[in-house]
Structures are given as structure tokens and as C-alpha cells.
Amino acid sequence: MARRLRLKAVLLLLLVAGLVYVVNPPRDTLVLGLDLQGGIHLVMRVHTEDAVRVLTDETAEQFAEHLDNEEIDFADIETEGLGQLTILNLDDSRLREVRDIVAFSWPGWDLRSAGGGDWSFNLRPSEEIVVREQTVTQAMETIRRRVDELGVAEPVITTHGNTGDQILVQLPGYEDVARAKEIIQATAQLELRLVQAGPALDEAALPPLNSSLENFPTELPTGAIGYYQVNRVAAITGRDLRNARQAIDFQTNTPNVEFSLHAEGASRFRDFTGANVGRQMAIVLDDLVVSAPVIQSPIYDQGQIVGNFTVDEAVDLALVLRAGALPASLEYQEERTVGPSLGADSIRSGVTASLAGLAGVLLFIIFYYRLSGVNAVVALLLNLLILLGAMAYFAATLTLPGIAGVILTIGMGVDANVLIFERIKEEMRTGKPPRTAISVGFSRVFWTIVDANMTSLVAAAILFQFGTGPVQGFAVTLSIGLVSNVFTAMFVSRYIFDLVLSGRRQVAALSI
Amino acid sequence: MDILGDTRINWIKYRWWFAGISLALLVAGLFDVIRKDGLRYGIDFSEGTMVVAKFAEAPEIDEVRAVVTDLGYGSAVIQSYDRPEMNQVMIRVEKAAEDETAETAGQRTPAAGIDETANRILAALRGGAAGELVSSSTEIVGPVVGEELRRRARNATLLALFAMLIYIGFRFEPVYGVGATVAVIHDVLVTLALVSLFNYEISLNVIAAFMTLVGYSVNDTIVIFDRVRENRHIHRRLDLGEIVNLSINQTLRRTVLTSGLTLLAVGALLTWGGEVLRAFSFVLVAGVFVGTYSSIAIASPIVLWWRSVRGGTAATAEQQRPQAPPVRV
Numbered sequence: 001m002a003r004r005l006r007l008k009a010v011l012l013l014l015l016v017a018g019l020v021y022v023v024n025p026p027r028d029t030l031v032l033g034l035d036l037q038g039g040i041h042l043v044m045r046v047h048t049e050d051a052v053r054v055l056t057d058e059t060a061e062q063f064a065e066h067l068d069n070e071e072i073d074f075a076d077i078e079t080e081g082l083g084q085l086t087i088l089n090l091d092d093s094r095l096r097e098v099r100d101i102v103a104f105s106w107p108g109w110d111l112r113s114a115g116g117g118d119w120s121f122n123l124r125p126s127e128e129i130v131v132r133e134q135t136v137t138q139a140m141e142t143i144r145r146r147v148d149e150l151g152v153a154e155p156v157i158t159t160h161g162n163t164g165d166q167i168l169v170q171l172p173g174y175e176d177v178a179r180a181k182e183i184i185q186a187t188a189q190l191e192l193r194l195v196q197a198g199p200a201l202d203e204a205a206l207p208p209l210n211s212s213l214e215n216f217p218t219e220l221p222t223g224a225i226g227y228y229q230v231n232r233v234a235a236i237t238g239r240d241l242r243n244a245r246q247a248i249d250f251q252t253n254t255p256n257v258e259f260s261l262h263a264e265g266a267s268r269f270r271d272f273t274g275a276n277v278g279r280q281m282a283i284v285l286d287d288l289v290v291s292a293p294v295i296q297s298p299i300y301d302q303g304q305i306v307g308n309f310t311v312d313e314a315v316d317l318a319l320v321l322r323a324g325a326l327p328a329s330l331e332y333q334e335e336r337t338v339g340p341s342l343g344a345d346s347i348r349s350g351v352t353a354s355l356a357g358l359a360g361v362l363l364f365i366i367f368y369y370r371l372s373g374v375n376a377v378v379a380l381l382l383n384l385l386i387l388l389g390a391m392a393y394f395a396a397t398l399t400l401p402g403i404a405g406v407i408l409t410i411g412m413g414v415d416a417n418v419l420i421f422e423r424i425k426e427e428m429r430t431g432k433p434p435r436t437a438i439s440v441g442f443s444r445v446f447w448t449i450v451d452a453n454m455t456s457l458v459a460a461a462i463l464f465q466f467g468t469g470p471v472q473g474f475a476v477t478l479s480i481g482l483v484s485n486v487f488t489a490m491f492v493s494r495y496i497f498d499l500v501l502s503g504r505r506q507v508a509a510l511s512i
Numbered sequence: 513m514d515i516l517g518d519t520r521i522n523w524i525k526y527r528w529w530f531a532g533i534s535l536a537l538l539v540a541g542l543f544d545v546i547r548k549d550g551l552r553y554g555i556d557f558s559e560g561t562m563v564v565a566k567f568a569e570a571p572e573i574d575e576v577r578a579v580v581t582d583l584g585y586g587s588a589v590i591q592s593y594d595r596p597e598m599n600q601v602m603i604r605v606e607k608a609a610e611d612e613t614a615e616t617a618g619q620r621t622p623a624a625g626i627d628e629t630a631n632r633i634l635a636a637l638r639g640g641a642a643g644e645l646v647s648s649s650t651e652i653v654g655p656v657v658g659e660e661l662r663r664r665a666r667n668a669t670l671l672a673l674f675a676m677l678i679y680i681g682f683r684f685e686p687v688y689g690v691g692a693t694v695a696v697i698h699d700v701l702v703t704l705a706l707v708s709l710f711n712y713e714i715s716l717n718v719i720a721a722f723m724t725l726v727g728y729s730v731n732d733t734i735v736i737f738d739r740v741r742e743n744r745h746i747h748r749r750l751d752l753g754e755i756v757n758l759s760i761n762q763t764l765r766r767t768v769l770t771s772g773l774t775l776l777a778v779g780a781l782l783t784w785g786g787e788v789l790r791a792f793s794f795v796l797v798a799g800v801f802v803g804t805y806s807s808i809a810i811a812s813p814i815v816l817w818w819r820s821v822r823g824g825t826a827a828t829a830e831q832q833r834p835q836a837p838p839v840r841v
Binding site: 137365412460 | 715
């Protein structure tokens with residue numbers, strides 16, 4: 001018995017020391033929220049015209065394909081501007097069919113005669129507004145996912161101004177603003193395309209372009225800029241990614257990014273690589289070829305992006321690839337520091353009230369349960385330390401309501417101790433000696449406490465799996481609180497009882 | 513030391529009274545919500561106005577907050593803006609209700625609504641309580657919690673409730689899962705009614721308080737259910753109504769202590785926590801009361817009512833509970 005107690009004591013002390021190390025100094029590890037500390041205020045403009053341009057290009061390509069499939073003759077489709085196409089020399093005799101195609105597949109577009117057999121095909125202004133609005137919404141969602149991946153909880157992300165294309169982002173804390181800005185701004189458009197020619201030092205040295213080919217710049221090993229000619233249609237894009245993470249290439253010992261693909265993308269990738277063994281595949285990131293490896297054999301759902309990355313760059317690239325590409329590029333328009341949204345008085349009263357609540361709970365427990373109450377207080381304080389340590393470990397952001405929530409978790413954590421102590425008292429009332437009462441008490445409430453906490457834990461797991469941002473943060477804090485609650489009540493409190501009673505042979509009374 | 517002697521209250525006898533009280537609260541809340549044209553959502557959920565005001569001297573955030581709060585903008589976000597020596601303050605407030613109605617009536621452009629809100633704030637600031645105003649600029653800002661975030665939060669919460677129902681149904685019996693879930697929904701609705709009746713605004717923090725309330729309520733319910741589960745093994749002669757009464761009475765000391773201690777913590781927040789924590793701690797105080805009450809008044813009677821409808825005692829199902837193994841910790 002004595003040896004087991006000593007072992008437990010060592011384990012507990014190690015745990016406490018580790019937690020103190022993680023939590024201390026709190027300023028470095030626990031980020032204080034926008035309300036307590038302030039942070040950075042960014043206003044950015046989304047280049048929504050990018051999205052309209054992509055839509056225009058896609059429409060030109062797909063419309064041409066559709067006409068070809070129906071064997072409707074036309075000379076070419078030219079892009080005149082954003083949302084403006086001209087179909088040259090369209091076969092007028094089949095105009096009715098063309099109109100049906102437009103009505104069915106491109107309801108947002110207008111087909112009008114431009115004279116001489118040419119037809120203009122334009123995106124309606126009302127439709128263009130919808131596309132631009134969707135682009136901003138998508139950009140905000142992508143930014144939110146990226147900020148979540150950064151571990152910064154409780155950001156403010158919303159639209160700004162009445163032009164409809166500005167986004168306001170506030171991030172707590174001032175550290176690493178440059179990195180956060182870069183991660184938010186990275187477009188992260190990843191495309192894998194088949195190389196047709198290159199690299200050449202000059203675009204003129206490449207074969208002439210046609211509608212199915214495109215040239216992309218690259219940085220050659222010598223440091224000079226070169227060009228690859230690749231297929232216009234990408235085999236795989238960032239949308240096909242299931243996951244991405246930073247890794248180390250064993251052969252070259254350099255950082256790279258490993259990615260895996262969704263089932264549908266994987267089958268396309270397998271067909272693509274299988275049909276092109278021995279040829280080069282260009283990895284195009286934001287219109288720049290990062291590398292162009294030779295396809296050695298058919299590849300299934302895994303791949304890696306090799307480039308001239310540092311570890312940090314590879315980590316950040318993996319992050320933005322996971323969070324998804326921005327639908328359009330961003331431009332920062334304003335960067336300001338902002339102070340805490342709560343004044344010093346508000347913060348003081350909030351913190352004071354939280355501490356007063358905690359002190360009240362602890363004092364009452366000691367008053368009510370006497371020496372056993374001291375036991376419970378030790379368990380609760382350890383609970384508090386575990387909670388803070390875990391929050392620091394997960395880089396959680398501490399806001400004033402968050403502090404209140406932590407105190408509340410402690411207040412509710414008392415429940416486990418109350419359950420145990422009341423049960424021990426009940427058992428003692430039936431005439432059991434203290435040692436037996438403690439043992440029976442603990443074992444009787446074990447399933448009560450497990451069931452009560454497991455129910456909340458199941459709910460927290462679901463919230464984490466299906467929620468976003470603030471909901472996930474809540475789920476994490478709740479889960480930690482629940483687990484540490486069971487641990488401190490069932491293990492630590494029991495240990496203290498055992499320790500106190502171990503020295504005595506006969507225990508006649510218990511201070512409870 | 514004990515706070516209560518052994519109680520022998522026949523709780524089940526009062527179940528229709530309890531149902532009546534809950535129903536009355538819900539109806540009152542519903543009427544209040546209808547009368548007020550829906551619940552009040554704060555800056556987190558609605559479009560708002562952002563004013564950057566420059567002062568002659570460094571303003572005190574709390575004083576600016578006092579001025580803005582007096583205008584009726586409960587959940588204003590107020591921060592110092594740019595470098596401290598610029599003496600600038602950024603104020604974000606939700607769109608006032610009258611702005612919205614004017615806009616939907618099509619009488620004013622949105623820009624006019626913003627200017628009106630901004631002018632009200634600036635006029636109040638010019639009153640001088642927070643120092644001399646030098647210049648200002650105004651912008652419109654969107655809601656912090658967009659449609660997508662809201663939808664996902666709602667779905668996650670519903671799924672989480674369902675998972676709880678399944679877990680409790682599995683560990684106890686299906687009807688216990690139903691009882692606990694109905695009690696939780698009851699708690700959320702009654703607390704929402706109180707939020708409306710007491711004119712509090714719903715913010716992200718208030719939502720977090722609601723989620724905490726759900727956890728508290730389920731925890732409380734399970735403690736009683738667990739005792740019922742145990743007592744059904746010990747007192748096989750008693751009918752379920754007597755067992756429920758016995759279980760509630762046996763755990764009453766614990767119920768009073770735990771909710772009392774939790775109330776002590778959240779009561780301190782409500783009393784001394786200041787303006788910012790008020791709605792948050794109100795929901796928690798109400799939630800502790802309602803969550804404790806519903807375990808006794810809603811969850812247990814539902815289990816009992818279900819049994820009486822089905823008629824059987826179904827004691828055999830109870831045998832399947834895994835026997836708690838002896839614990840060695």
C-alpha cells in the first residue's frame with residue numbers, strides 16, 4: 001500500500017510540475033482575446049473580378065464543348081471582357097437549339113446578335129452581382145477556416161463598407177502578424193497539369209500556343225525565370241485534396257508538403273498518371289510552377305509537392321491547402337492595432353467577480369466538509385491548473401466570458417466531490433466505519449460520475465466534429481474540463497483520503 | 513454537518529403543478545417574443561454601424577461605453593483604434609430596430625440608416641462625457657456570425673442533443689434518454705422565455721451560456737436517473753413512482769449543495785461582473801434554477817408517465833444494465 005501511494009505521489013507531482021511549466025508564464029502561451037488585450041484590425045478588398053474572369057473563361061470553354069457535342073458549327077469563341085464573350089460565325093440555322101442550351105445550362109447569360117453571323121454572349125449584370133457576392137462569402141469562409149487552423153480562436157470576420165467587396169478581420173494578439181497576414185492572403189490555387197514543353201528561358205522558345213495550352217513561369221535551379229508549356233485543363237486541383245501536411249523528403253532531406261486526395265480525385269489521378277508514365281507533371285501553385293517531377297508510375301491518392309521550401313513555408317502551405325483556396329485574390333487596404341474592447345474597469349470587475357465566485361465556492365466547501373473539504377479544494381485547484389494548462393497547450397484564446405466559463409467549470413466540478421462526500425456520509429449513517437464508507441462511497445458513485453460526464457463528452461465530441469470556430473473552442477474546453485474533473489475527483493481525492501488514513505490502523509471518525 | 517434532514521416529499525404528486533408552471537412560463541415567453549417582434553440579437557448576429565471617433569485627449573473606454581449603452585445599444589463593441597497617441601476609438605453597434613423597419617418599408621437607403629445611427633452616437637459623444645470630439649468616420653459592417661456559421665452551429669447542437677439521447681438510452685433505457693432530452697429542450701425554451709421577458713440581448717457569449725446550461729441540466733438529470741437505476745435493484749417491491757420519489761429525496765442534499773455552489777459562482781458574476789458579463793451570467797443563473805427544477809419536475813415525470821401509458825413494469829429490461837465492477841483507483 002505504502003509503495004503504491006508513493007508511486008502515485010510521484011506521478012501527481014510530475015503532473016503538477018508539468019502543468020505549472022506549461023501555464024507559466026501565462027502571457028507567452030495563453031493568448032488573451034480581443035476583449036482583454038486587443039489585437040490587429042485588417043480591412044481587405046476581394047478582387048471579385050478574378051472570380052468573374054474565371055467564370056467567363058470556364059463558360060467559354062464549356063460552351064464551346066457543348067456546341068461541339070451537339071455538332072453546331074461555329075468558328076471560335078472570343079473573350080471580350082469580364083462576362084463578355086463573342087461567338088464567331090455561329091450556324092444560324094440551329095439558333096433555336098442554341099437558345100435552348102443557353103436557357104437550360106446558362107440561365108444567367110444573354111445571347112444577342114452582333115451582326116454578320118457573330119453573336120455576343122454576356123453575363124447579366126444582376127447575375128454578375130450574385131457571383132461577386134458569393135465570392136466574398138466564400139472568401140470569408142476560407143479565411144475563417146485558415147484562422148481556425150492557425151489556432152486563433154474568437155476572431156472577428158465580417159463584411160465591411162458598402163461596396164460589397166471588403167472584408168474586416170480582427171485577430172487577437174500582436175505576435176506573428178506578418179505570418180497571419182500571409183496565410184490569410186495566400187490564394188493557394190493548386191493545380192497539377194501535364195507538361196507539354198519546357199522549361200525554356202524565353203516564352204518564344206516554346207512551341208506556339210493554342211486554345212488547349214498555357215505557359216506558366218517557374219524559377220529555374222539557376223535562379224533565373226523559365227517557362228513551362230502545360231495543358232490548359234488541370235488534371236487535379238486543390239478542390240480534390242482531402243488533406244495536406246508538412247513532411248520531410250527522405251532522399252533529399254528537405255521539407256515538402258504531402259497531400260492525399262478524395263476518392264473521386266484519386267481515381268482521376270490514377271488514370272492521369274497511368275496514361276502519362278515517363279512524362280513530366282507540373283505542380284502549379286498560384287500560377288507559378290513550383291516543381292515538375294517525372295511521373296515514375298501510376299499514383300493513387302497520395303502525392304507530394306517538392307519545392308524550395310523552408311519548414312515554416314511548408315507548414316503554412318499545408319495549412320492553406322487544407323483550408324482551401326481563395327476564390328479570388330485579396331489586397332490589404334488597412335492595418336491598424338486595436339485596443340481591448342473592455343476598459344480596465346470592466347476587466348477588473350469581471351476578473352474580481354470570477355475570483356470571488358471561486359473563493360466563495362472553496363470557502364463554503366471547507367466550511368461544510370471540514371478536513372474532507374480541504375481534500376476537495378486541493379482536487380478543484382488541480383482541476384483548475386489542468387484546465388489552464390490544457391488551454392495553453394491548445395493555444396486557446398482566453399476571453400472574459402472564457403474566464404467566467406473556467407470558473408463555472410470549477411463550480412460544476414464540485415458536483416463530483418459533493419456526490420462522493422454525500423455518499424460517504426450516507427454509508428457512514430448506516431453504521432459503516434470510515435474506511436469502508438470511503439471505499440463503498442467511491443465505488444457507488446463511479447458510474448454516476450462516468451455516465452454524467454460521458455453524456456456531456458459525447459455531446460462535446462459531436463460539437464467538435466460538426467461545429468466551426470467558436471463552437472469547436474467551446475467543445476475543446478468543455479471536454480478538457482470534464483476529463484480533468486473525473487480525474488481529480490475519482491483519482492486525486494481518493495488518493496488524498498488513502499494518504500491521510502494510511503498512517504492510522506483504526507479510523508474511528510472522519511472529518512466530513 | 514448536514515443542510516437537510518431526510519426528506520420524504522412526494523414530488524410526483526405535484527407533477528401536474530410543475531407542468532402547469534412550465535407551460536405558463538413558456539406561454540408568457542412566447543407572447544413576449546411575439547409582442548417584441550422576435551428575440552433581440554446583438555451585434556454578433558446583425559449588420560451594424562462602425563464609427564471611428566477621434567478625441568482631443570485619450571478617451572476612457574468605459575466612459576465611451578457608458579454613453580453608448582445609454583443610447584440603448586446593449587452589445588456595443590468599443591476598442592481603441594490605431595496607435596494610442598491618436599486618441600481614436602472604434603465603436604461597433606448593431607443596427608437599431610427602427611432603422612431596419614424603415615429600410616424594409618423602402619423609405620430610406622441603407623446608407624441613411626447608418627448615418628442616422630452614427631449621428632445619434634456622435635451627438636451623444638459630443639455631450640462631452642468622454643472628452644472633446646475632434647473628427648469621425650463611419651462604415652457599415654456585416655454580422656460576425658454569418659448564415660453559414662449559424663447553420664453549422666444549429667446542426668451541430670441538434671446532433672449533439674441526439675447523441676446524448678442515444679447515450680442515455682443505451683446506458684439506462686430509451687425512455688430515460690427521452691426524458692432527459694425533453695427536460696433539456698424545456699430548459700433551453702424556458703430560459704429563452706426569461707431572456708426575452710428580462711430584455712436581454714442574444715450574443716455569442718449568451719449562446720455559450722446556453723450550451724453550458726445544457727451540460728448542467730443533463731448532469732443533474734443523470735444523477736437522479738442513476739439513483740433510480742440503483743434503487744430499482746434494491747427495492748424491487750416498490751412501484752416506479754415510489755422509487756422516483758425515494759431517489760429524488762435521497763439525492764436532494766446533493767442537488768441543493770451542487771446547485772447552491774454553482775449559483776454562488778454565477779451569482780457573483782451577475783452581481784459584480786459588470787455590464788459585459790450580465791446577459792451571460794443571467795442565462796447561467798436562470799439555467800441553474802431551471803436545469804435543477806426540470807430534473808425533478810420534467811425528466812422524472814416523463815419516465816413515469818411513459819411507463820404508466822405502456823402499463824407494464826418491464827423490470828426485466830433493468831436487469832441488463834452492466835453490473836458496476838468494483839473500482840480500484
